[in-house]
Amino acid sequence: MEDSGKLYIVATPIGNLADITHRAIDILKQVDVIAAEDTRHSQKLLQHYQIDTRLISLHDHNESQRAKQLIERMQKGLNVALISDAGTPLISDPGYGLVNQCRAEQLDVIPIPGPCAAITAMCAAGLATDKFRFEGFLPVKEQARQQALELLLEETATCIFYESPRRILDTIKLVGRVLGNERQLVLAKELTKTFETFTSGTAEQIEIWLREEPVRQKGEFVLMIAGMQRDMSNIPQVALSLLKNLMQELPLKKAAAIVAAHYELKKNDLYKIGLDLS
Numbered sequence: 001m002e003d004s005g006k007l008y009i010v011a012t013p014i015g016n017l018a019d020i021t022h023r024a025i026d027i028l029k030q031v032d033v034i035a036a037e038d039t040r041h042s043q044k045l046l047q048h049y050q051i052d053t054r055l056i057s058l059h060d061h062n063e064s065q066r067a068k069q070l071i072e073r074m075q076k077g078l079n080v081a082l083i084s085d086a087g088t089p090l091i092s093d094p095g096y097g098l099v100n101q102c103r104a105e106q107l108d109v110i111p112i113p114g115p116c117a118a119i120t121a122m123c124a125a126g127l128a129t130d131k132f133r134f135e136g137f138l139p140v141k142e143q144a145r146q147q148a149l150e151l152l153l154e155e156t157a158t159c160i161f162y163e164s165p166r167r168i169l170d171t172i173k174l175v176g177r178v179l180g181n182e183r184q185l186v187l188a189k190e191l192t193k194t195f196e197t198f199t200s201g202t203a204e205q206i207e208i209w210l211r212e213e214p215v216r217q218k219g220e221f222v223l224m225i226a227g228m229q230r231d232m233s234n235i236p237q238v239a240l241s242l243l244k245n246l247m248q249e250l251p252l253k254k255a256a257a258i259v260a261a262h263y264e265l266k267k268n269d270l271y272k273i274g275l276d277l278s
Contacts, residue, residue, distance in 0.1 A: 005032070005074035007102050008081040009095070011088040011114025015192035017048050024112050025049050032078040035070060037085045037094055058082065059094050067098040074107050081112075088116040092136040092162050118160045121188040121222035124198060128227065131157035138163070138171060145171070149178040156227040156276050163221040169210050175225065176203030184226040189219040235273065239263045247274055 008027050013019040028034060028051050035058035036042035042055060058066045070080050084093035102109050118134050135152075138145045138161060152159055163171050168187075175185065186200045197216075199209055210216050239259050246255035256270035 003077055004107055005077050005079040006108040006110055007070075007074060007099070008079070008110050008112055009089050009099070010081045010083050010112040011116065012042075012045060012083050012086060013192070014086040014115045014117050014120065015190065015196075017045065019115050019192055020045075020049070021112070021114050024114055025051070027112055028053060028081055028083075030079070031081040033070075033073065034081045034083060035066065035098070036083050037089075041085050042083055053081075058098065063094050063097045067101050070098060071101055071105055071107065074102070075105070086115075086117070088114065091116055091118065091134075115192070117162065117191055117220070117222050120191050121186075121198075121224060122158070122160060125158075125186040125188065125224050126200065127158045127184065127186055127224055129158065131227070132160055133157045134160045136162055138167075140167075142170070142174070145174060146178055149175060152225075153179065154228055154272075156229070158227055159225045161223040161225075163223050165218050165221070168217055168221050168223075169207065171223065172203050172207050172210065175223075176207070179203075179225065183228075186224045188222040188224070189216075191220070191222065195219075235265065235269070236263060239265060239270075240273070243270055243274055244277060247278065252278065 008031060010024050010027055012024065028046070028049070031053060033054050033056055034042070034046075036055050037057070037059050039055045039057050046053070046055070056066070058070075074080055082089050082095050082098065084095070087093070089095040090099065099109055122129060122132060133155060135148070138148055172185075172187075175183070181202045181204050183202065184200065185203055185206055186198060187206050188198050190196050199206055201209070242262070243255055243259045246258060250258075252271060252274045256267050256274055259265065260267035260270050
């Protein structure tokens with residue numbers, strides 16, 4: 001809408017206050033209002049950069065009502081910035097409802113990129129980054145958490161989770177029980193802060209590390225789990241080569257069926273391997 005205001009999705013630091021872009025600072029100074037997850041928390045950032053734009057709250061409990069109010073303001077020509085407590089809004093933080101409604105009303109939504117804990121942790125973890133799957137926070141109840149992990153038993157991509165201090169130890173134990181103690185895990189905590197730490201090992205090894213010093217269970221965590229490694233030792237190399245070549249010309253399902261018939265292998269196994277190769 002030509003005369004309407006815009007919604008800016010502004011990423012803010014996840015720890016170190018220097019991790020903010022010049023563009024983000026300019027936008028936060030220029031907009032008419034900033035919607036923040038926790039206004040008291042965000043006020044510290046704004047004061048640090050001498051930003052005096054008006055702050056209002058937008059969190060899980062008031063998002064529906066607040067979104068309506070903000071959209072009315074934008075329709076009158078006012079510009080709004082959305083920030084979370086840390087990192088990129090909407091990534092395991094409030095804001096989806098607001099953005100969804102803005103799109104429905106054909107209002108401009110403009111992303112201002114910056115820090116994201118999941119990406120920050122992933123790029124330094126030493127796990128495969130060609131494919132990864134962000135899962136956010138696991139469910140609170142143990143049975144639901146277990147079911148969520150069971151769905152990842154055959155996932156070959158690196159999986160990324162956020163976790164809170166009070167549940168981190170139980171989650172690590174559950175990962176070991178459900179996914180096995182062979183998987184490589186990397187636990188990142190306090191990213192970009194003074195005591196930033198990366199710890200890698202099996203679930204059992206990381207559980208021991210967490211228990212050794214109770215202070216290690218404090219802070220904000222990003223947990224990364226290596227994907228399942230398929231056993232291809234029983235697949236002849238010539239079959240794998242043929243599968244790769246056929247995948248360039250045919251749908252994977254058809255390519256897997258041809259190779260399976262030619263080498264008397266299981267079509268489903270080849271299909272799954274093809275997914276990993278694609």
